[in-house]
Amino acid sequence: MEKHQFQTEVNQLLDLIIHSLYSHKEIFLRELVSNSSDAIDKLKYLTLTDDRFKTLPFEPRIDIEFDDEKQETLTVTDSGIGMNREELIEQLGTIAHSGTKNFLSQLSADGKKDSNLIGQFGVGFYSAFMVADKVEVETRKAGEEQAYRWSSDGRGEYEIAEIEMEKPGTRVTLFLSEEGKEFASRWKVEEIVKKYSNHIAFPIFLHYTKTEYDDKGKEKSKTPTVDQINTANALWKRPKSELKEEDYNEFYKTLAHDTEDPLLYLHTHAEGTLEYTTLFYIPKQAPFDMYQVDYRPGVKLYIRRVFITDDEKELMPPYLRFLRGVIDSEDLPLNVSREILQHNRVLANIKSSSVKKVLGELQRLALEEPDTYIEFIKQYNRPLKEGLYSDFGNRDTLLELVRYKSSSEEGYTSLAAYKERMLPDQKAIYYITGGDEKTLRNSPLLEAYRAKKIEVLIMDDDIDEIVIPSIGTYKETQLKPVNRSDAGEDLKDGEDKEKEKEAQPVIEKIKRALGERVKDVVISVRLADSPSCIVLDENDPSMQMQQLFKAMGQSEMPEIKPILEVNPNHPIVTRLRDIEDEDFINDISVLLLDQALLVEGSQVADPADFVKRLNKMLARL
Numbered sequence: 001m002e003k004h005q006f007q008t009e010v011n012q013l014l015d016l017i018i019h020s021l022y023s024h025k026e027i028f029l030r031e032l033v034s035n036s037s038d039a040i041d042k043l044k045y046l047t048l049t050d051d052r053f054k055t056l057p058f059e060p061r062i063d064i065e066f067d068d069e070k071q072e073t074l075t076v077t078d079s080g081i082g083m084n085r086e087e088l089i090e091q092l093g094t095i096a097h098s099g100t101k102n103f104l105s106q107l108s109a110d111g112k113k114d115s116n117l118i119g120q121f122g123v124g125f126y127s128a129f130m131v132a133d134k135v136e137v138e139t140r141k142a143g144e145e146q147a148y149r150w151s152s153d154g155r156g157e158y159e160i161a162e163i164e165m166e167k168p169g170t171r172v173t174l175f176l177s178e179e180g181k182e183f184a185s186r187w188k189v190e191e192i193v194k195k196y197s198n199h200i201a202f203p204i205f206l207h208y209t210k211t212e213y214d215d216k217g218k219e220k221s222k223t224p225t226v227d228q229i230n231t232a233n234a235l236w237k238r239p240k241s242e243l244k245e246e247d248y249n250e251f252y253k254t255l256a257h258d259t260e261d262p263l264l265y266l267h268t269h270a271e272g273t274l275e276y277t278t279l280f281y282i283p284k285q286a287p288f289d290m291y292q293v294d295y296r297p298g299v300k301l302y303i304r305r306v307f308i309t310d311d312e313k314e315l316m317p318p319y320l321r322f323l324r325g326v327i328d329s330e331d332l333p334l335n336v337s338r339e340i341l342q343h344n345r346v347l348a349n350i351k352s353s354s355v356k357k358v359l360g361e362l363q364r365l366a367l368e369e370p371d372t373y374i375e376f377i378k379q380y381n382r383p384l385k386e387g388l389y390s391d392f393g394n395r396d397t398l399l400e401l402v403r404y405k406s407s408s409e410e411g412y413t414s415l416a417a418y419k420e421r422m423l424p425d426q427k428a429i430y431y432i433t434g435g436d437e438k439t440l441r442n443s444p445l446l447e448a449y450r451a452k453k454i455e456v457l458i459m460d461d462d463i464d465e466i467v468i469p470s471i472g473t474y475k476e477t478q479l480k481p482v483n484r485s486d487a488g489e490d491l492k493d494g495e496d497k498e499k500e501k502e503a504q505p506v507i508e509k510i511k512r513a514l515g516e517r518v519k520d521v522v523i524s525v526r527l528a529d530s531p532s533c534i535v536l537d538e539n540d541p542s543m544q545m546q547q548l549f550k551a552m553g554q555s556e557m558p559e560i561k562p563i564l565e566v567n568p569n570h571p572i573v574t575r576l577r578d579i580e581d582e583d584f585i586n587d588i589s590v591l592l593l594d595q596a597l598l599v600e601g602s603q604v605a606d607p608a609d610f611v612k613r614l615n616k617m618l619a620r621l
């Protein structure tokens, strides 16, 4: 017998499960059954594809037993692939997946705020400790002789001992705690299995004692009984007409380890040149690891109902990585290698039709159930925007699906709705990027647009700035950033020429004073209340982008200088006309530049210098 310590993260996870999932105690059974089902899936695959296993007697089944007298134990036994010593240590003593680890470390830092997400990463096996004081796992790996018993009370340590087992498979015994006793009941187990595991593709048998009574109500006989309690067919293979929303929802919870119903499901049987079935779900809450590079893919691949993999990121495009579900193909050979999977024409076909289906369903949702669609957008707007960039073929559809905030509308708007609201002579769709929502809404660049009642899209997602320029137009209308030098087109009117002439001498003064600090100083047509603002040459990256590049260590980037726009009607600017004091002009010019940088959310070049000049001005008052 050997003693081992749990990895720190396992202890954290155990702690979290016990404290945040106690109102969902019953899911422990769903998790154990789902592990058993996965294990049988794996062995089934080997018996079909690997010569060493083809002759192995294999009867896929899951058995649940409990002692109804004392209510002390509950066991779940499967004829699956089993685990050897190394796997026991690896799978039940550590958390191998770094995404889960990261998530856990963040959690402990800022409390339990995301505790409803923890179901999603498959609390799995450890949930057994919600109902048990001690858990034993007896297991023998298929193809190996030696069996092992793993046992733990879930408090930091576990033990592994060698034992003998006749057949490969795994038997998990829970020594029920006070809170767990209620689960040593025929009705309870049957209820939970029906609810969550009815469509597990293998038979689940419940062992219990049937008691019979005579007509006087006296106990007549006690018979040990075994009943199959699930329907044991792959849910996705059943005709849609036979399935109720509830069936779909419960299947989802087992599949995605979620405690909530999904936001949406989409079930497709395709026949014709290719025959396959897909069942996709969108979780209500975005998966916790959606923004991690090593996120876990959520779509499982089956071939003629045999499980092939749940670890293939290319089954669906990365921007749809929040999808959960199943692809089951009739046309692929069972032993496809990973390399073949990635370049397979059949799969590529299924993938592209599936993407179209999913996007089509989202369009329907946006149209018919706008409130639900906004729920969707709140979680998944950003991955869809990645799609704008990466999925050229579906760009037009994606452009209809993404949503943006707006200077004149509440909530979110679509590009189509913006276009409908455009003024009769408005030439472009205007947007502002490069900062958080508040900074953007307060930007002086918006003043003149507001005055002319031109709507501006507030694009506060960091990827907007990269994605939108790559799109260029929406249905023949140009998308124009307001912080670019040429975006003022719609704002100009006849008086401007006159004003420009008048203000030219002032502009020259400021230009001389600022010298190398700016690319140019020009008269602004877009400012109403503010004296100055920063714009960029059409193709230059924004100030925020430049700072981002710098932060990423790209110091070699040539410095890109801003263009200073000056409001010719502002009192500060009009006063400059009559001033000749070089020093004074200098101070004002630098302050005009620095304040424009500040409202834009950028840093001033030299804060001490800024304050010094400001104080000098104040003193002059």
Ligand code: ADP
Pocket (backbone or CB within 6 Å): 031, 035, 036, 039, 078, 080, 081, 082, 083, 091, 092, 121, 122, 123, 124, 125, 126, 170
């Ligand atoms: P998950 O199922 O999400 O991977 P679990 O904590 O439930 O997380 O299980 C961890 C791992 O332990 C599984 O991935 C599997 O490799 C192994 N495992 C758990 N239960 C069984 C079982 N009944 N048979 C074989 N392997 C199992």
